[in-house]
Amino acid sequence: MRVVIIGAGFGGIAAAIELRKHGFDDLTILESAPELGGTWYYNTYPGAACDVPSHFYSYSFAQRRDWTRLCSPQPEILDYLRGVVADHGLDKHIVTDRKVTSCHWDDQTCRWTVRATDSSGAESSYEAESVVLATGQLNQPAMPKLDGLDGFTGHSFHSARWDHDYDLRGKRVAVVGTGASAVQFVPEIAKEVAELRVFQRSGNWFLPRHHKMYPKWVKALIKVPGVQAVRRTMLFRYMESLTAAIRNPTTIGRFVGRRSARFMRNQLTDPEVRRKAWPDYTFGCKRVLFSSEYLPALQRENVELITEAITRVEPSGPVTEDGRTHEVDCIIYGTGFKTNDFMFPMDITGTEGRSLRDVWSGGAHAHLGLTVPGFPSMFLLYGPNTNTSGGSIIFFLERQVGYLRQALSRVRDSGAAAIDVRPEVEAASDREVQSRFAGTAWTMCDSWYRNENGRVIANWPNYMKDYGERTRTLNPDDFTLVRAPIPAGSSA
Ligand SMILES: Cc1cc2nc3c(=O)[nH]c(=O)nc-3n(C[C@H](O)[C@H](O)[C@H](O)COP(=O)(O)OP(=O)(O)OC[C@H]3O[C@@H](n4cnc5c(N)ncnc54)[C@H](O)[C@@H]3O)c2cc1C
Numbered sequence: 001m002r003v004v005i006i007g008a009g010f011g012g013i014a015a016a017i018e019l020r021k022h023g024f025d026d027l028t029i030l031e032s033a034p035e036l037g038g039t040w041y042y043n044t045y046p047g048a049a050c051d052v053p054s055h056f057y058s059y060s061f062a063q064r065r066d067w068t069r070l071c072s073p074q075p076e077i078l079d080y081l082r083g084v085v086a087d088h089g090l091d092k093h094i095v096t097d098r099k100v101t102s103c104h105w106d107d108q109t110c111r112w113t114v115r116a117t118d119s120s121g122a123e124s125s126y127e128a129e130s131v132v133l134a135t136g137q138l139n140q141p142a143m144p145k146l147d148g149l150d151g152f153t154g155h156s157f158h159s160a161r162w163d164h165d166y167d168l169r170g171k172r173v174a175v176v177g178t179g180a181s182a183v184q185f186v187p188e189i190a191k192e193v194a195e196l197r198v199f200q201r202s203g204n205w206f207l208p209r210h211h212k213m214y215p216k217w218v219k220a221l222i223k224v225p226g227v228q229a230v231r232r233t234m235l236f237r238y239m240e241s242l243t244a245a246i247r248n249p250t251t252i253g254r255f256v257g258r259r260s261a262r263f264m265r266n267q268l269t270d271p272e273v274r275r276k277a278w279p280d281y282t283f284g285c286k287r288v289l290f291s292s293e294y295l296p297a298l299q300r301e302n303v304e305l306i307t308e309a310i311t312r313v314e315p316s317g318p319v320t321e322d323g324r325t326h327e328v329d330c331i332i333y334g335t336g337f338k339t340n341d342f343m344f345p346m347d348i349t350g351t352e353g354r355s356l357r358d359v360w361s362g363g364a365h366a367h368l369g370l371t372v373p374g375f376p377s378m379f380l381l382y383g384p385n386t387n388t389s390g391g392s393i394i395f396f397l398e399r400q401v402g403y404l405r406q407a408l409s410r411v412r413d414s415g416a417a418a419i420d421v422r423p424e425v426e427a428a429s430d431r432e433v434q435s436r437f438a439g440t441a442w443t444m445c446d447s448w449y450r451n452e453n454g455r456v457i458a459n460w461p462n463y464m465k466d467y468g469e470r471t472r473t474l475n476p477d478d479f480t481l482v483r484a485p486i487p488a489g490s491s492a
Helices: 010-021 074-087 180-190 216-223 227-247 252-267 271-277 294-298 393-414 423-435 464-472
Strands: 003-006 027-030 099-106 111-117 123-128 130-133 155-158 172-176 195-199 303-306 310-314 317-320 330-333 347-349 378-380 418-421 479-482
Touching: 003 010, 003 111, 003 123, 010 027, 010 074, 010 393, 027 123, 111 130, 130 393, 172 180, 172 317, 180 195, 180 294, 216 227, 227 252, 227 464, 252 271, 252 294, 271 294, 271 303, 294 303, 378 393, 393 418, 393 464, 393 479, 418 423
Parallel strands: 003 027, 003 130, 099 347, 130 378, 155 330, 172 195, 172 330, 195 303
Antiparallel strands: 099 111, 111 123, 310 317, 418 479
């Protein structure tokens, strides 16, 4: 069986390792970037780091005991991924500089045709019995829709494509957006720039983050047999408690929210900055951020927090609704990602030429975030409703690759051509997922977790443990096996 995996981040790499381990050797990983790493290849901004502790934000099958900090910086995570790929001999399967443009299922041959282009514009195509879309949720930088943006005469870039050739020292800089990335790079660049104006749409809830190097004794302790396992279990429980707070906003959430408020009050000694930075929504509705450096940075002499909305961009800088023009040398967009787009603009068609874009016109949905009816042997990793606000995405990815491997093993063992989730199973699981959001903090404000209809399409509504249990064993009754050839006009 030939499997094409699209994306060489944590997801695509985990899929390849799992499949190889179970005898699926004909694997091709197509990656649009010049290198593997996904998130950790692209996000090189100053201060870039994970915010889930590294002893848990790493594969269970490739644990490291020598992380330098609680939450490792980007170069360390990228090095880790490169090491995992080398250890598993995966380099030969990865084809970089291949941007996949389409995946088409053929009902007659029961195969996928995957088309890609490279940076010179040359096209290539790949045939496979299965495709794995490991394109991530936080991959395509989002730019704000602002009049005059292109007419700005200074320098500008998005935080996920940091321009390291541009020297920020002594410059007047605007940062648009105050999400998870900005919160990491603002304290770093505030030390260097002449003036920093931070444009905020809404404030964040914060919890502390200890970002110091591990002392030698901690590193030594982690090497003691058994300690690492205990540590991972403790971290798992700690993160599940954050989910408990989000799921129960009026009880546990209120308690954790008070802890966050106490921490923030202590950090925000300037009453004016405190007033501006304070979030106006329920704790946990948007991503809770971990930083002990960001709020103090906002109170530096050279930093101004601006909460008036930007109405347009003039050649000299952003203009806010109060009529002020903020003249700057550089604008950095910390405006996050096109999270609702998933793998689009890729063109994907399944049985009877059905387009995934049409199937998802009301918002993305998939059984356990993994499979969509009418798209046989196509699997999504980090798909709809598998993001987490209180957990590690790697935990989810590992469960997903175990599940898809079980699905493909069924195809192989049964001699079928492909496997397709039953429409009624997918519809029921989607209804259940959506119903589980009722009463949770996620529904209490607008956030990138929801689409324009208010449907939460990014997040899993429950605990990691629950997702792990549901994906542990694939239920064969949830699927139909597709036998080739399918006569034209009928479905599987
Ligand atoms: C700054 C930052 C910090 C984060 N910190 C954490 C954290 O602490 N904990 C946590 O759990 N999660 C964190 N995340 C989320 C993170 O995205 C996931 O943890 C994880 O890295 C996702 O891996 P992935 O392989 O699914 O996707 P990605 O890492 O996004 O990889 C997707 C890959 O697919 C490729 N691709 C996309 N489209 C195409 C195409 N058409 N053709 C070919 N290739 C394509 C991309 O180039 C990319 O390499 C963070 C995200 C960001 C941006």
